Amino acid sequence: MSSIKIRTKRMDGNTQIRMLIAHPMEHGRNRDVKTNALIPAHFIQEITVEHNKNVIITGNTGANISKDPYFAFMLKGGNVGDKITISWVDNLGNEDTQDHIIN
């Protein structure tokens, strides 16, 4: 199952894009409760949002973003049936992509 959940909503001619990504977002200064060892940093570094294959948002994120990050953006226009693609890359090289059709 993909780690990205996407919801879109048409609002007064605009489209709100909301996303929820399942990710630990560790900043590297936390310690394991049992072993007291540092938990290595593990966070999303890059988020890309595409609208019908045109890149509309490129975001650089740091570990200051909460665990399981949530973002929302407002697209001017946007029609039912348009395709939204969201992808992320984290500092360990993991990545994920998810498509969504505006409904």
Added chain:
Amino acid sequence: MTDSRRAFIKKSVAISGYSMIALASPKANAEWLTETTSTDILQQTLKRLFKDQKIIESDKIDIRIPKTAENGAAVPITVTSSLNNVESIAILVEKNPIPLAAKFELSPDLAPFVSARLKIAESSAVAVIVETDQGFFTASEKVIVTLGGCEI
């Protein structure tokens, strides 16, 4: 009389010695300063991100964030702006060890609107920097965090 003069000489030698040490290591001193004063880290981050661009305070940036946050692990923030031609929006938390939280480059198809959830380690100001074709604009909002600390 001679005693006090001797004490004076001793002290002055000691003081000049200390100042010599301080002068000999200005670099170490500077490092110590940047490590302990977080505003310097914020300034450095701003410099690195935006080079030496002029950043102007603006009231056309609206930051919606709770004034007091019970849990610093997830503080919702919504940034909207009435500025024209917004190119990017950056969010910084002043007192976090690494201030920059996120920077989004928005294409002209997008309205200047970003919503996210932040980790805030302690009560701090949250600054937003908006880049437009007219230059850089900033606004900030203070947040009081009742439960923060290192565990977030």
